[in-house]
Amino acid sequence: MNRTGSDRHLTGLLALSAVLLTSTAFSAVLADWRWFPPAAMTAVVVSCTGIATRMKRDSWWSAPLQLAALVFMLTALFGGSGFLGLIPTPATFAELAHLLGDAIEVVRTGIPPVPAETAISCLICLGIGVVTLLVDRIAVTGRAPAVAGLVLLCVFAVPASLADRMLPWWTFLGSAAGFTAMLSAGSGFRLTADSRWSSVRRFSEPVAVTSVACVVALLTGTVFTGVGTQGRLPGSDPDQAAPDTGEIGLRPFTSLRGQLDRDEPVELFRIEGLPRETYLRAMTLSRFDPERGWRLGSLPEGIPARERLPLPPGTKQRSSSPTHRVEIEPVGYRDAWLPVFGVPRRVLGIGDAWRYDPASGMIFTRRTDDTDSYTELAAFPDPSREKLRASSGDSPVDQVYLETSGAGERVRELARRITANAENRFDRAVALNDYFTDPANGFTYDLSTAPASSHDALEDFLFRGKRGYCEQFASAMAVLLREVGIPSRVAVGFTSGRDEGDERVITTEDAHAWVEAHFPGHGWITFDPTPLREGRGSVPPYLAPSRQREEGERSSAPTGEPTTPSATPDSDEEKQDTSRTASEEPGHSGVPVGALLTGGTALLLGTVLTAPAAMRTLRRRRRWSLASSGGIGAAGNAWRELLDESIDRGDVSPPPGETPRRTAERVIESYGVPPEAAEAWHELASAVDRERYGPPGGRETGSRREALHRAVSGLRAVRPLDFRERLLPRSTRVSSTRRRPPARR
Structure with missing residues (x-):
């Protein structure tokens, strides 16, 4: 194998390392590392396929084979129905499309870090x-490793744009090291036999420059922007207790498999004015998938959440239900979902971007803004058992809330057996709730699920x-209710937390x-089938025994204390709060988001377009x-x-075996x-020959600036570059030193 082939294979391996x-x-936006082994295997197979095909002189089919290798790997890892486990079938493409669709949904609605x-x-x-x-194609085949860095930059930009915090410093250093190695292979190993010192110098220069740049960037980021901590300017969050506290959001889906990922306890909210213990709802999941659990439905346009909020569908207005004023301070919470208690009637102190969907009961935004303190005016309906038992008729809700596609016959039979003695809708719901909380039925609360024994996670659990x-x-009770x-x-x-x-x-x-x-x-009524430990759960009054219910009614009656004030939506207090201007509200930003997005996009496009030049x-x-x-290599660099x-003007690289003198004659012709420039071309061609093939002690080391200036000026005079050629120089894509005559030693 010749030197050129070895260099290309080395560049290919270093390009693979740079990608990995x-x-x-991506570790900054994913909750675990399960994604890395299959991704690494895929990259290795694609890269090695390119290296193997380039061993043949005619390797135009390298890219198609690499693409085929990628398809085979996806089939083997995720297809499940491929022929011989590798060759995709129409069913395989359908499975992959389904998986990618689910992934896009997670990207669209997920809040990092999401499980891999x-x-x-x-x-x-x-x-x-x-x-x-x-x-691989750009750095090896195109011999332009610097241009390949733009692709790597795009990869790095994806998690950087999705993560709420700055990316870990070691990912930055790793990426820089990989790019430096690839760049060095593309420039430091394709050298003539100028001298050992020249090779070492050219190889070490990009390493040294990149190392210094990385150190300076990390130090600057640490001093001025807090890289590796909160990812924000120091002092912008004075209430932040510790740099590693961070901000936590919710994942917009639940799963019947896996384990609950628990970090050290982090304070998320402080609540004032809550009339009784109840749950703080962030989102609701309406779509059931037997293999992947419950998922978020499609988000509607919604209505502005700052306005008076309508009641959910199927809920009657009750003048006897007071509206309580609840102050909510998100201490360590940041998400696209705004948590609320009970039935929200109005939310004060939030920005214009927040929307409300009455059907799902969710308040959301399509951009993840900082969530400052806000006030919720909420109703806390407390229907009696008798009223719930008397509830009848069809529920005016979307049929998606009754969908049970994929649930097995055993699940249906279980739901019917549990509710066989129930005479009304409420008693059926209570029977299902008690089925999970009764210790006699064998259900146990545990942070780990039981090992899966089939492909149906719901039946595994039940x-x-x-x-x-x-x-x-x-998840299980919701399916049984629908059945x-x-x-x-x-x-x-x-x-509801602790006092x-x-x-709270x-x-x-x-x-x-x-x-x-x-x-x-009555609308949506809460049931909790989970036997929580340490009394963290909240038992609604309509589910408590009659004696506890009477005590609960006495304790939740209005007492006139200032900690549980109530008001109607038209109270003077609300009017005073809503009279604030938009600039005074904590969620309002003085910088238009559209301008930031437009400016950022323009900057990115400008960077990409001007990078070759x-x-x-x-x-x-x-x-x-x-x-x-002057010195050794002066003539070679000038040439x-x-x-x-x-x-840059459309000429081709010197073909194999063409001497510098013949190249000069070809370009001149x-x-x-002009004659003066032609003389400079011949002068530099002769100097290159002497530098390459002359005896070590007799090589010329004078300056070549004047000859280079005359040669370039003459070329520019007869063939000036147009705008496109200046913006996208052809020499950044085609190497002028693609093939060199072997150096004589």
């Missing part, structure tokens, strides 16, 4: 495979494992999922400097710059270079 090191940035489940892993493997193919946490219990004709959904949020003086404090330990069932005239300018300045300084000038 850059991909570690199968769908997300499939999307990352596809992306990393395509990136590996592009970087009939075999019977062990799990809130998501398993709530007996009761509309249901899974709610995700928090329990701390006049406030909610932490990450209070994250919870429960069930809401719809009763005509910037690289050409840097290369030109470096060569002119080396040619002017390479002269060749790039001709390539092709462009009609």
